[in-house]
Every structure is written in C-alpha cells, then in structure tokens.
Amino acid sequence: MKNDKLKLNISNxxxxxxxxxxxxxxxxxDATTLVTGSVTGTIFDTSLTGxxxxxxxxxxxxxxxxxxxxxxxDENGHYSINNLPxxxxxxxxxxxxxxxxxxxxxxxxxxxxxxxxxxVKPLIKKNNLYGKIxxxxxxxx
Numbered sequence: 800m801k802n803d804k805l806k807l808n809i810s811n812x813x814x815x816x817x818x819x820x821x822x823x824x825x826x827x828x829d830a831t832t833l834v835t836g837s838v839t840g841t842i843f844d845t846s847l848t849g850x851x852x853x854x855x856x857x858x859x860x861x862x863x864x865x866x867x868x869x870x871x872x873d874e875n876g877h878y879s880i881n882n883l884p885x886x887x888x889x890x891x892x893x894x895x896x897x898x899x900x901x902x903x904x905x906x907x908x909x910x911x912x913x914x915x916x917x918x919v920k921p922l923i924k925k926n927n928l929y930g931k932i933x934x935x936x937x938x939x940x
Contacts (some may be wrong), residue, residue, distance in 0.1 A: 811823070834884075834885055834909045835881070835882045835883055835884055835885065835907075835909065836883055836885055836907040836908050836909045836910075836912065836913065837879060837880060837881040837882070837883060837907070837912040837913070838859065838879070838880050838883065838890060838905055838907065838912065838913045838914075838915060839877070839878065839879045839880075839912050839913070839914050839915075840857075840877070840878060840914055840915045840916045840917060841872070841875070841876045841877050841878070841916045841917075842855040842857065842872045842876045842878065842892050842894075842900070842916075842917050842918075842919060843876065843916060843917070843918050843919070844898070844918070844919055844920075845918055845919065845920040845921075849918075850876075851872075851875050851876025851877070852872060852876050852892075852894060852898075852919060853872055853873060853874045853875070853876055854871055854872060854894070855871065855872040855876070855878070855892045855893065855894045855898075855917075855919065856869060856870075856871060856892065856893050856894070857869060857870050857871070857872060857878045857880065857890065857891075857892045857917070858890065858891055858892070858893070859880055859883065859888050859889070859890050859905065860888060860889045860890070860891075860902075861888060862887050862888065862889070864889075867883070867888065868880050868883060872892070878892075879912075883907045884907070885907050885908060885909060886906075886907055887904070887905070887906055887907075888904075888905040888906075888907060889902045889903065889904060889905060890902070890903055890905045890915055890917070891903070891917065892917040892919055893919070894919055896922070897921065897922060898919040898920060898921055898922065899919060899920065899922050900917040900918055900919045900920070901917075901918075903915055903917065
C-alpha cells in the first residue's frame, strides 16, 4: 500500500444549480509532513499549599497504554512535551515511585498547545492495612 504524497485541502463551500459553472481554487499540500502538537502544564502536590514539584517524570501514553513520550518537570514544576502526532493519548506524572497523579485524557491538536496540570499524591503501598480496629465486645472504635 502506498501513502499519498499530496492531500487536498478543504475549500470554501459553494452551491451549484442546473447547468451553472463556477471556478473554485483548490490547493494540494505535502502529505508527507507530519503535523504535530504539544502539551504543557505544571505538576503540583496534594497539600493545601499545592506547591509545584520539580523533577517529576511526566509520561504520555497511546490509547492502548503504550508509553510514547516522557520528560521531567523543571525547578518550577513546569513541563512541556512537543512534536506529538495529533490524536488521543493519556498523560500522568510520577515521582520516585512514591507519588503518582491520576491518568488524564489528552487530545493533541495543532491549533494551540494543550495545557494539563497534574496533581500527585502519595502511593498506597501494598501489604499495608488501613481502617479502624473495633472492640469486639463494645462494637466501638
């Protein structure tokens, strides 16, 4: 299968009726140039101060969960990932396998950079027990 080398750009809408003729200018564009977009944002912690987090790893995943791109946040918690092909992704941040953000949906367009701030919270380690211990006789905490 061969890929097209040119693509037809969308023209202005027009209407014809009967035997009417109209000249319309159309343009062809190089289809081999990959159009990309970018995502930017800031990583924050879950404390009340919501301070920015430096050196957090920010990862972009394809829809099927495959890692696609990654970067580190700067000293002010800011990150930027450029040259992402247009499409649907998810994005998340992690710090030293101790803090993790929720994965968020990401739609990359070439119109403007997408801005997604991520909030990291401590991971709950396996084999830890959380809850209340009740006094069996009194049924009180």
